[in-house]
Amino acid sequence: MSAPPLLDVRGIARRLGSHQALDDISFSLASGDILGIIGRSGAGKSTLIRCLSGLERVDGGSITVEGTEITALSETALQTVRQRIGMIFQHFNLLSAKTAAENVMLPLLIAGWPKRRREERVAELLDLVGLGGQAKRYPHQLSGGQKQRVGIARALAASPALLLCDEATSALDPETTTSILALLDDINRRLGVTMVLITHEMSVIRSLARKVIVLDHGRIAEQGSVAEIFGAPRSDVTHSLLRGFRPELPDHLAAALRPEPFPGSAPLFRIDLAGENARGTLLFDLAQSFRVRPVLLHGGLQDVRGVAVGSLFVALADAGAAPVDAILSFLLGRSQATELLGHVVPSA
Amino acid sequence: MLSLLLDLLWQSLLQTLEMTFAAGAVSLLLGLPLAVLLVTTDRQGIRPIPPLNLVASWIVNAVRSVPFIILLIILIPVTRLIAGTSLGTEAAIIPLSIACIPYYARIAEVSLREVDRGLIDAVRAMGGSRWTIIRHVLVPEALPGLLSGFTVTLVTLIGASAMAGAIGAGGLGDLAIRYGYQRFETNVMIAVVIVLIALVCLIQWLGDRLAARLGHR
Numbered sequence: 396m397s398a399p400p401l402l403d404v405r406g407i408a409r410r411l412g413s414h415q416a417l418d419d420i421s422f423s424l425a426s427g428d429i430l431g432i433i434g435r436s437g438a439g440k441s442t443l444i445r446c447l448s449g450l451e452r453v454d455g456g457s458i459t460v461e462g463t464e465i466t467a468l469s470e471t472a473l474q475t476v477r478q479r480i481g482m483i484f485q486h487f488n489l490l491s492a493k494t495a496a497e498n499v500m501l502p503l504l505i506a507g508w509p510k511r512r513r514e515e516r517v518a519e520l521l522d523l524v525g526l527g528g529q530a531k532r533y534p535h536q537l538s539g540g541q542k543q544r545v546g547i548a549r550a551l552a553a554s555p556a557l558l559l560c561d562e563a564t565s566a567l568d569p570e571t572t573t574s575i576l577a578l579l580d581d582i583n584r585r586l587g588v589t590m591v592l593i594t595h596e597m598s599v600i601r602s603l604a605r606k607v608i609v610l611d612h613g614r615i616a617e618q619g620s621v622a623e624i625f626g627a628p629r630s631d632v633t634h635s636l637l638r639g640f641r642p643e644l645p646d647h648l649a650a651a652l653r654p655e656p657f658p659g660s661a662p663l664f665r666i667d668l669a670g671e672n673a674r675g676t677l678l679f680d681l682a683q684s685f686r687v688r689p690v691l692l693h694g695g696l697q698d699v700r701g702v703a704v705g706s707l708f709v710a711l712a713d714a715g716a717a718p719v720d721a722i723l724s725f726l727l728g729r730s731q732a733t734e735l736l737g738h739v740v741p742s743a
Numbered sequence: 744m745l746s747l748l749l750d751l752l753w754q755s756l757l758q759t760l761e762m763t764f765a766a767g768a769v770s771l772l773l774g775l776p777l778a779v780l781l782v783t784t785d786r787q788g789i790r791p792i793p794p795l796n797l798v799a800s801w802i803v804n805a806v807r808s809v810p811f812i813i814l815l816i817i818l819i820p821v822t823r824l825i826a827g828t829s830l831g832t833e834a835a836i837i838p839l840s841i842a843c844i845p846y847y848a849r850i851a852e853v854s855l856r857e858v859d860r861g862l863i864d865a866v867r868a869m870g871g872s873r874w875t876i877i878r879h880v881l882v883p884e885a886l887p888g889l890l891s892g893f894t895v896t897l898v899t900l901i902g903a904s905a906m907a908g909a910i911g912a913g914g915l916g917d918l919a920i921r922y923g924y925q926r927f928e929t930n931v932m933i934a935v936v937i938v939l940i941a942l943v944c945l946i947q948w949l950g951d952r953l954a955a956r957l958g959h960r
């Protein structure tokens with residue numbers, strides 16, 4: 396079998412006041428993987444990520460990091476485990492009284508590195524994040540993007556196995572966000588660091604995550620590969636979170652939709668595609684098998700981490716005699732998900 | 744006459760400075776740890792020990808609620824025990840310190856509490872011990888406030904040391920009372936006030952400059 400997971404979470408729960416912030420959360424993460432956690436505000440994302448490093452205690456369940464079960468550890472015993480975990484924050488949380496270099500050095504000081512090696516490592520890390528020349532600057536002398544780079548260098552200083560990012564790019568402009576994401580991606584590739592990212596921005600998930608967990612009211616609404624989630628979201632929360640990131644039926648077409656067939660109408664299907672089935676002869680095969688004329692009304696494919704993902708809105712003209720049920724099951728076999736939306740005039 | 748006045752002023756100024764800075768140093772040395780204790784053992788602190796927190800808080804409140812002039816008298820036996828006498832400049836340092844330790848502790852506590860919790864979390868998350876958090880987060884991040892608070896404490900001490908004159912501590916306040924009040928030598932009184940104003944302004948100016956230099960914001 397494969398190697399044991401780097402992070403294994405089993406049935407954790409956490410109550411905050413009278414609010415059940417986390418409820419029966421289970422997932423595991425292999426070494427080198429990148430997990431994105433999305434959810435509405437207040438869903439419990441920050442609480443979850445804080446539990447993973449023991450900053451927040453759990454009421455039940457277990458969390459295993461690199462084979463160590465952490466939920467029962469004392470604050471002192473946790474200190475050793477935390478040296479294997481790096482954390483990045485939305486508001487950077489850099490110490491204002493320390494320079495960039497001193498901030499990056501602190502985890503090494505905690506880990507007890509000798510002075511010479513500390514200094515070499517800090518220089519190396521600042522170069523890695525592209526801040527070689529800013530070592531002696533204080534946080535207030537740096538831009539938001541530069542501060543986050545210091546935050547990343549600090550999180551990586553003691554070579555952690557796991558990097559936790561809570562809204563790492565939410566305080567940054569789009570361009571800076573892109574550069575920070577590219578840096579994180581590069582770090583994952585080069586150093587093989589496992590990452591958990593929380594974000595409101597679906598573009599962050601799309602460009603960085605491999606697996607996705609959708610949290611809703613403290614529970615996992617759904618989880619899967621990023622292509623699965625973007626390709627064919629199953630829960631309502633995911634649908635609403637991904638609004639704008641997936642092709643939607645334009646309003647004028649949606650308005651023309653009727654639940655029952657009518658003279659001159661054609662059934663309209665939404666076909667969600669991902670990976671293999673997104674690139675192929677699907678529409679041609681459909682026409683051949685059922686003698687229908689597929690009319691593409693709307694749709695789009697996008698690249699999600701190297702996987703083609705998207706949706707097509709296809710009306711089937713001349714389907715008068717063709718069995719809709721058979722067509723549906725044919726499409727279900729060739730797509731992530733297919734839904735009969737209603738009936739429209741195909742040429743409209 | 745003038746040289747006599749200047750000589751008196753100079754001697755008194757030295758005594759005031761001795762009392763202020765000696766008691767100030769003690770307040771800083773003991774008040775800051777007390778403030779750290781108040782913050783860290785709090786229910787939301789990094790080492791919650793609510794009973795200890797409560798006791799410390801009560802003691803601080805108790806000492807702070809007694810007017811200084813009364814504290815001076817209550818503490819005469821303690822002062823005698825430590826200094827061997829309850830009279831004189833050195834002896835006055837003891838009640839001044841005891842009054843100012845909780846005073847500075849409360850001021851410092853406010854600054855320490857203002858330190859962003861996110862910074863404490865960041866250092867906890869990297870595996871920092873409680874001592875690391877105190878040493879690298881709480882104190883350095885609160886430093887400008889701790890310093891301004893110390894300046895306030897010193898200025899308060901100058902005023903309190905004048906009251907200590909009542910138990911024969913000497914100093915500028917004592918001079919003003921003996922010559923200015925009891926002997927109606929108004930010019931001595933005016934001279935003392937001018938020196939006091941200059942002294943307070945100087946301390947405040949130095950404190951502000953230092954705090955500004957240490958604040959990296």
Ligand SMILES: Nc1ncnc2c1ncn2[C@@H]1O[C@H](COP(=O)(O)OP(=O)(O)OP(=O)(O)O)[C@@H](O)[C@H]1O
Pocket residue numbers: 411412413414416434435436437438439440441442443
């Ligand atoms: N001390 C508390 N008492 C009661 N409820 C709390 C407490 N702390 C947090 N909560 C609630 O727990 C829930 C989870 O909070 P959390 O910060 O994990 O959400 P989040 O998903 O990170 O939200 P956001 O996207 O806004 O950052 C929220 O609904 C919040 O109101």
Ligand SMILES: [Mg+2]
Pocket residue numbers: 440441442
């Ligand atoms: Mg949050």
